[in-house]
């Protein structure tokens with residue numbers, strides 16, 4: 001890549017586990033991104049629940065990273081740099097949305113995204129609430145304002161899903177999608193099945209790894225998987241389904257005995273999110289299913305995830321890996337950003 005590059009001013013909403021990984025990656029690799037992709041990211045503002053730090057010429061990432069996360073870290077940064085915590089205001093070129101997922105209201109992400117779009121900012125979202133509540137409305141608003149919305153981080157993050165469907169399978173007719181899309185519940189099921197951990201201990205470990213949702217009920221009750229299959233199915237089948245169109249069952253009722261019984265027969269139990277054709281109609285559901293040994297999803301272990309696309313023209317495509325992890329989620333946001341602006 002030559003000397004010329006695109007520079008964009010970045011704002012982040014929600015400075016938690018994923019956002020901090022995003023900041024770390026920009027700090028460590030911004031020069032590599034500039035050289036290899038012709039794109040330079042300058043983080044100018046971060047909004048937490050108690051207000052915003054903003055520096056027009058770029059936040060000093062090394063200083064910021066010397067503190068923890070959340071509004072406390074933003075406050076410590078402001079004190080160190082002798083700047084004020086300001087009232088939130090979206091300004092810049094790109095919003096990286098990393099606030100907590102709220103499936104009831106979509107907030108605070110929904111308001112942040114709308115405010116950003118009205119300032120002609122592109123959006124990269126890792127949070128799911130606003131997308132699940134209002135993606136068609138947000139896309140319309142974005143079109144009117146000439147901006148774009150990407151959300152790999154919200155559709156299984158490090159596991160490529162939407163990109164495969166939109167780019168690698170372009171032109172092919174996707175008939176069905178099946179996936180293990182939630183790392184926390186897959187980790188719990190694998191730990192119960194292979195490491196004899198209890199449900200509670202496995203969930204605690206997933207929380208310690210930073211992969212469970214702030215409200216882990218979203219993971220174990222199947223809602224996180226439901227959000228992901230909804231966003232994938234709407235994106236790839238060009239529909240506007242809502243969460244109400246999905247039959248959702250989580251893993252809370254799966255017992256160790258169920259897992260052992262499945263294993264005796266060479267099978268396993270996994271939380272599968274699917275968009276399957278039943279009587280000619282696509283039906284969306286999330287539920288624990290028996291996976292037989294000949295199913296590639298059998299190999300999805302621990303925090304890994306996996307997806308199968310059944311197509312008319314390209315046969316069945318399988319992708320496995322992309323373990324749930326805050327760094328993987330941050331990397332998915334970086335991928336979206338580089339794909340939007342690469343030279």
Ligand SMILES: NC(=O)C1=CN([C@@H]2O[C@H](COP(=O)(O)OP(=O)(O)OC[C@H]3O[C@@H](n4cnc5c(N)ncnc54)[C@H](OP(=O)(O)O)[C@@H]3O)[C@@H](O)[C@H]2O)C=CC1
Nearest residue numbers: 014015016017018048049070071100101108127325326329
């Ligand atoms: N963790 C993961 O592996 C993945 C997470 N995601 C999604 O990414 C998002 C972030 O996840 P994660 O970083 O783990 O979550 P965290 O809970 O670690 O971070 C969210 C942060 O948002 C801040 N926050 C809370 N309320 C507001 C508000 N009103 N305005 C701005 N900031 C606010 C909180 O800090 P404070 O209140 O102190 O300001 C908190 O630190 C979630 O929506 C999640 O679903 C997606 C893929 C993977």
Ligand SMILES: N[C@@H](CC=O)C(=O)O
Nearest residue numbers: 182183184211213324
């Ligand atoms: N909680 C999710 C991570 C974000 O999507 C998971 O466990 O996979």
